[in-house]
Amino acid sequence: MPMPKLLLIEDDAETAHEITAEMMDRGFQVDWAASGIEGLDKARSVDPDVMIVDRLLPGMDGLTIVEALRNEEVNTPVLVLSALGNIDDRVRGLRAGGDDYLTKPFATGVLVARSEALLRRLTESRDTVLRVGPLELDLIERTARRGERVIDLLPREFRLLEYLMRHAGQVVTRTMLLENVWDYHFDPQTNVVDVHISKLRQKIESDSERPLLRTVRNAGYMLTADE
Numbered sequence: 512m513p514m515p516k517l518l519l520i521e522d523d524a525e526t527a528h529e530i531t532a533e534m535m536d537r538g539f540q541v542d543w544a545a546s547g548i549e550g551l552d553k554a555r556s557v558d559p560d561v562m563i564v565d566r567l568l569p570g571m572d573g574l575t576i577v578e579a580l581r582n583e584e585v586n587t588p589v590l591v592l593s594a595l596g597n598i599d600d601r602v603r604g605l606r607a608g609g610d611d612y613l614t615k616p617f618a619t620g621v622l623v624a625r626s627e628a629l630l631r632r633l634t635e636s637r638d639t640v641l642r643v644g645p646l647e648l649d650l651i652e653r654t655a656r657r658g659e660r661v662i663d664l665l666p667r668e669f670r671l672l673e674y675l676m677r678h679a680g681q682v683v684t685r686t687m688l689l690e691n692v693w694d695y696h697f698d699p700q701t702n703v704v705d706v707h708i709s710k711l712r713q714k715i716e717s718d719s720e721r722p723l724l725r726t727v728r729n730a731g732y733m734l735t736a737d738e
Contacts, residue, residue: 517540517542517562518550519563520549520568520573521568522545537627542557546568547573548570550568555580555583560587561588561589565591565592566592573593574604588630588632589609589629590610590612590622591609592622596614610694641676644723667693687731688731708726
């Protein structure tokens with residue numbers, strides 16, 4: 512299996528060397544760029560599997576790099592690093608096209624884990640049809656079925672069901688759903704997850720059908736394949 516390619520765009524040499532050493536130990540092939548312009552050039556030329564981009568860079572801001580790549584329809588997963596850690600800054604980073612946002616200072620182990628998670632998400636996204644028991648989700652056609660019954664889902668419900676199906680048989684916590692379905696890396700202090708789970712359950716389970724989406728008390732939710 513080829514080594515995954517990581518592009519690191521970070522102007523602080525000490526931080527870059529620390530990240531590079533740790534990621535290489537974890538089996539990544541690392542390319543390093545020390546400025547925004549160099550980083551954008553490398554992002555276009557080396558075809559990385561995942562990117563770590565510092566937000567404040569000489570020559571070109573990190574979010575400008577991400578926005579430029581997204582405008583070019585480059586979908587490489589991006590973890591944004593920044594000393595700017597309030598909620599508005601995190602939201603801005605995610606809206607620019609970042610897939611995750613990590614505030615400095617950070618534990619290197621957390622950085623590695625989040626990078627590996629982005630890489631897994633990229634691999635999983637190559638599946639085009641998901642099946643769990645009687646449920647079928649077509650990621651290309653954006654359609655959902657239970658057996659022969661078509662399920663009409665709103666975009667957020669579709670993304671929620673996709674995540675649950677990818678983790679079928681596992682307990683999925685509220686925090687996991689907030690991070691992966693809503694792209695919130697903070698607790699918005701709302702019941703948005705519970706409301707959407709309730710609406711999704713109504714759509715995938717009619718009165719005469721066996722329940723598939725379980726609530727696991729004090730833990731989260733689990734989609735099962737039992738029919």
